[in-house]
Amino acid sequence: xxxxxxxxxxxxxxxxxxxxxxxxxxxxxxxxxxxxxxxxxxxxxxxxxxxxxxxxxxxxxxxxxxxxxxxxxxxxxxxxxxxxxxxxxxxxxxxxxxxxxxxxxxxxxxxxxxxxxxxxxxxxxxxxxxxxxxxxxxxxxxxxxxxxxxxxxxxxxxxxxxxxxxxxxxxxxxxxxxxxxxxxxxxxxxxxxxxxxxxxxxxxxxxxxxxxxxxxxxxxxxxxxxxxxxxxxxxxxxxxxxxxxxxxxxxxxxxxxxxxxxxxxxxxxxxxxxxxxxxxxxxxxxxxxxxxxxxxxxxxxxxxxxxxxxxxxxxxxxxxxxxxxxxxxxxxxxxxxxxxxxxxxxxxxxxxxxxxxxxxxxxxxxxxxxxxxxxxxxxxxxxxxxxxxxxxxxxxxxxxxxxxxxxxxxxxxxxxxxxxxxxxxxxxxxxxxxxxxxxxxxxxxxxxxxxxxxxxxxxxxxxxxxxxx
Amino acid sequence: xxxxxxxxxxxxxxxxxxxxxxxxxxxxxxxxxxxxxxxxxxxxxxxxxxxxxxxxxxxxxxxxxxxxxxxxxxxxxxxxxxxxxxxxxxxxxxxxxxxxxxxx
Numbered sequence: 001x002x003x004x005x006x007x008x009x010x011x012x013x014x015x016x017x018x019x020x021x022x023x024x025x026x027x028x029x030x031x032x033x034x035x036x037x038x039x040x041x042x043x044x045x046x047x048x049x050x051x052x053x054x055x056x057x058x059x060x061x062x063x064x065x066x067x068x069x070x071x072x073x074x075x076x077x078x079x080x081x082x083x084x085x086x087x088x089x090x091x092x093x094x095x096x097x098x099x100x101x102x103x104x105x106x107x108x109x110x111x112x113x114x115x116x117x118x119x120x121x122x123x124x125x126x127x128x129x130x131x132x133x134x135x136x137x138x139x140x141x142x143x144x145x146x147x148x149x150x151x152x153x154x155x156x157x158x159x160x161x162x163x164x165x166x167x168x169x170x171x172x173x174x175x176x177x178x179x180x181x182x183x184x185x186x187x188x189x190x191x192x193x194x195x196x197x198x199x200x201x202x203x204x205x206x207x208x209x210x211x212x213x214x215x216x217x218x219x220x221x222x223x224x225x226x227x228x229x230x231x232x233x234x235x236x237x238x239x240x241x242x243x244x245x246x247x248x249x250x251x252x253x254x255x256x257x258x259x260x261x262x263x264x265x266x267x268x269x270x271x272x273x274x275x276x277x278x279x280x281x282x283x284x285x286x287x288x289x290x291x292x293x294x295x296x297x298x299x300x301x302x303x304x305x306x307x308x309x310x311x312x313x314x315x316x317x318x319x320x321x322x323x324x325x326x327x328x329x330x331x332x333x334x335x336x337x338x339x340x341x342x343x344x345x346x347x348x349x350x351x352x353x354x355x356x357x358x359x360x361x362x363x364x365x366x367x368x369x370x371x372x373x374x375x376x377x378x379x380x381x382x383x384x385x386x387x388x389x390x391x392x393x394x395x396x397x398x399x400x401x402x403x404x405x406x407x408x409x410x411x412x413x414x415x416x417x418x419x420x421x422x423x424x425x426x427x428x429x430x431x432x433x434x435x436x437x438x439x440x441x442x443x444x445x446x447x448x449x450x451x452x453x454x455x456x457x458x459x460x461x462x463x464x465x466x467x468x469x
Numbered sequence: 470x471x472x473x474x475x476x477x478x479x480x481x482x483x484x485x486x487x488x489x490x491x492x493x494x495x496x497x498x499x500x501x502x503x504x505x506x507x508x509x510x511x512x513x514x515x516x517x518x519x520x521x522x523x524x525x526x527x528x529x530x531x532x533x534x535x536x537x538x539x540x541x542x543x544x545x546x547x548x549x550x551x552x553x554x555x556x557x558x559x560x561x562x563x564x565x566x567x568x569x570x571x572x573x
Binding site: 296297299300301303304311315318327333336337338340341344349350352353354356357360363366367370371373374377409410411414415 | 473476477483484487488490491492493494495499503506507509510512513514515516517518520521559
């Protein structure tokens with residue numbers, strides 16, 4: 001765990017250079033098979049930075065909390081001087097001129113940024129196969145997807161290429177790949193982490209999140225990146241100072257279980273793992289059935305709201321403000337169309353089309369406004385449920401990681417986001433922790449808390465993680 | 470309940486119109502594939518077709534949209550711009566680089 005590693009640096013039992021070299025060796029060994037990264041920094045640069053931290057540890061000076069810890073960053077989050085492609089051809093040559101606030105905080109805390117991780121283009125996907133740089137494979141079974149859209153970050157952590165990575169979560173893109181790779185993934189309360197420097201997909205839903213091998217490491221990094229930021233008007237002061245001792249929540253936590261899961265059941269083996277976990281949990285805690293009847297409407301609402309916002313956010317990729325400019329066509333409009341048609345992949349085009357349609361005259365009332373109403377409905381149901389419980393449990397995903405070559409229609413894939421999407425619609429914090437496996441494939445538990453209770457959420461997650469492990 | 474498929478006909482013309490608004494070009498195969506995709510998504514959306522847009526729910530999140538009318542903005546005369554940026558390249562005005570090293 002990161003805290004133990006930092007202690008070993010402080011006490012001189014291990015050097016930062018040796019620690020970082022272990023991860024670089026792993027990257028060298030497995031990356032060809034997994035393809036978790038779009039960009040990896042020069043090895044010499046990374047090791048030079050590690051040696052700088054070794055000097056500072058040796059000198060006995062106070063060092064920041066993540067000094068010498070390697071971190072990977074999803075390629076839709078800006079890191080100054082590194083590519084920022086969003087896994088899209090349209091941004092393939094773009095180098096970020098600045099750091100996202102979350103990245104700046106990581107750097108200030110001493111983290112060593114290793115590189116940029118693979119993802120679904122513009123974070124639109126659930127399998128990390130819609131990437132202009134090739135798909136990512138699940139380290140637990142190379143024939144299967146790692147989930148998405150932060151599949152590169154999750155795979156890099158699961159494969160031991162880095163101890164921790166940043167992802168982004170608009171409809172489950174941190175939690176679902178965490179569940180698919182047996183890692184832990186946190187989606188903060190909306191506003192908990194600044195979105196400054198996160199390339200916008202659906203601005204009212206996007207959040208930067210953390211993926212690591214255990215809850216404590218997620219908490220250590222979350223403490224660094226949380227906080228209100230003058231560069232993001234939607235950011236908020238969400239408390240994230242120190243993780244509570246799980247013992248503190250043991251006697252008081254009121255655990256809710258989503259009642260209507262039976263109407264939207266996961267695959268049978270997942271249900272069995274989940275029910276076994278609840279049975280064990282029920283022996284120690286009083287579990288409360290909570291009714292959230294509208295969660296089943298979330299997928300429909302999300303696939304109107306998110307594409308609508310995306311169609312607007314992605315209008316900037318026009319060959320003028322971003323991406324290459326094509327001088328071979330005679331008019332501005334033709335040039336914009338040509339660049340966008342050649343630059344965007346198929347899933348991004350589908351969602352831009354759907355969003356443009358949902359917002360167009362004649363369909364706003366029938367589609368978009370209904371989706372916004374459903375969003376309010378879901379938020380209210382969560383509000384009511386949290387009068388009676390502190391956290392709500394459900395599986396993270398209704399399906400296990402599917403085969404890479406599986407042919408699925410887009411609407412089928414979208415339904416796999418059923419349990420994660422309502423959390424984004426309501427702006428709540430949630431985390432996925434592994435609770436079991438089926439034939440070597442992991443099963444994730446999603447824990448959801450009220451807005452702003454992220455610190456408490458992590459404490460409960462630590463408690464439940466200890467019970468399972 | 471009247472399904473969205475019954476309410477909204479997804480025609481080739483509709484797909485072409487949406488593509489034009491989205492500044493995308495679709496070939497014949499892509500138009501057909503997009504038509505199928507839209508129809509499948511209407512089926513997904515059916516579960517919310519009878520949700521009422523009224524009362525407290527719609528107040529939780531703003532749903533106000535501007536009217537779908539073109540906005541007229543005054544154009545800056547090319548000659549005025551050329552006075553500030555006299556150098557031309559392939560018909561485009563050459564403006565100062567924002568970052569050091571981007572001068573080329």
